[in-house]
Amino acid sequence: MEVKKVGVVGCGQMGGGIAQMSAQSGYRVAVSEINDELLNKGLAAINSSLTRSVEKEKITPADKEATLARIKGTTDLKDFGDCDLVIEAAIENLDLKKKIFAELDEVCPKHAILATNTSCLSIMDMAMTTGRPDRVLGLHFFNPAPLMKLMEVVRTIVTSDETVEVGRDFGQSLGKTVIIARDAPGFVVNRLLVPQLLNAIRMLEAGIATREDIDTGMTLGLNHPIGPLALSDLVGLDTLLFIANSTYDEFKDPQFAPPVLLSKTVTAGWLGRKTGKGFYEYK
Ligand SMILES: NC(=O)c1ccc[n+]([C@@H]2O[C@H](COP(=O)([O-])OP(=O)(O)OC[C@H]3O[C@@H](n4cnc5c(N)ncnc54)[C@H](O)[C@@H]3O)[C@@H](O)[C@H]2O)c1
Numbered sequence: 001m002e003v004k005k006v007g008v009v010g011c012g013q014m015g016g017g018i019a020q021m022s023a024q025s026g027y028r029v030a031v032s033e034i035n036d037e038l039l040n041k042g043l044a045a046i047n048s049s050l051t052r053s054v055e056k057e058k059i060t061p062a063d064k065e066a067t068l069a070r071i072k073g074t075t076d077l078k079d080f081g082d083c084d085l086v087i088e089a090a091i092e093n094l095d096l097k098k099k100i101f102a103e104l105d106e107v108c109p110k111h112a113i114l115a116t117n118t119s120c121l122s123i124m125d126m127a128m129t130t131g132r133p134d135r136v137l138g139l140h141f142f143n144p145a146p147l148m149k150l151m152e153v154v155r156t157i158v159t160s161d162e163t164v165e166v167g168r169d170f171g172q173s174l175g176k177t178v179i180i181a182r183d184a185p186g187f188v189v190n191r192l193l194v195p196q197l198l199n200a201i202r203m204l205e206a207g208i209a210t211r212e213d214i215d216t217g218m219t220l221g222l223n224h225p226i227g228p229l230a231l232s233d234l235v236g237l238d239t240l241l242f243i244a245n246s247t248y249d250e251f252k253d254p255q256f257a258p259p260v261l262l263s264k265t266v267t268a269g270w271l272g273r274k275t276g277k278g279f280y281e282y283k
Pocket residue numbers: 009010011012013014015032033034038089090091092093096100117118119120140141142143234235236239
């Protein structure tokens with residue numbers, strides 16, 4: 001199956017990046033948000049990201065204009081009626097994602113593949129709200145989506161081989177290296193990463209070291225490009241909390257239980273880089 005038009009649900013950090021990359025790779029794109037204000041904010045972020053690429057001479061001004069011309073913002077999922085592939089990138093909440101999948105199943109053509117960018121939720125649960133569970137899979141991008149080289153293709157026990165191949169080809173057409181994982185909480189990368197981020201927060205909470213020393217320990221001691229607390233801020237502390245809660249609910253593994261400090265920080269509205277404050281402050 002040839003993918004010509006891509007739908008993206010949600011124009012936040014990840015959805016905006018996925019929409020941008022898809023359009024830069026030549027696909028026509030529809031990207032949806034819950035209201036005009038959030039849609040305009042998301043489209044403005046795509047515009048700024050492309051402007052930065054022009055300034056760094058990675059793309060030409062004409063490339064930027066051509067990319068923007070391929071993206072249509074919408075608040076109505078009916079605009080996904082001619083999409084071949086839809087990638088859901090709304091917030092990490094299973095009930096919401098199930099509702100979105102049921103709606104997508106109604107409006108998308110029968111041949112369309114429905115994907116989720118979930119970090120760790122059960123893709124099988126989303127698939128079973130549709131009449132096409134064999135054409136549902138995870139396409140898990142990393143943050144920031146336009147820059148990170150990896151994409152996980154996640155298959156459930158009912159995802160067809162053809163669907164996996166379309167997902168793999170799509171990722172490669174965006175210049176990503178693709179790894180294949182089964183639909184189990186956290187897939188490959190987050191299953192290893194999330195306990196580490198939560199342990200760093202527990203360490204800060206217990207007063208074992210300062211935020212700077214925890215991050216320096218991991219950057220200089222293990223050559224990680226960014227420390228776990230700075231990375232948590234980049235991921236978004238609300239997203240990390242959603243991931244921890246849902247993985248803990250599914251696994252009952254205490255490694256995934258969210259630390260109190262994470263819950264309090266989210267309650268305070270300090271969600272990381274996207275709100276200008278998390279474990280660190282950002283201008
Ligand atoms: N942040 C990361 O590092 C990261 C990495 C990989 C995957 N993910 C996953 O990607 C998804 C999105 O995360 P994010 O960081 O972009 O979150 P975000 O909060 O930046 O963006 C989510 C957006 O979805 C919108 N939204 C909510 N309900 C919607 C609906 N019904 N229709 C359309 N839009 C809707 C919200 O208004 C918001 O703008 C989550 O499932 C998350 O787990 C996040």
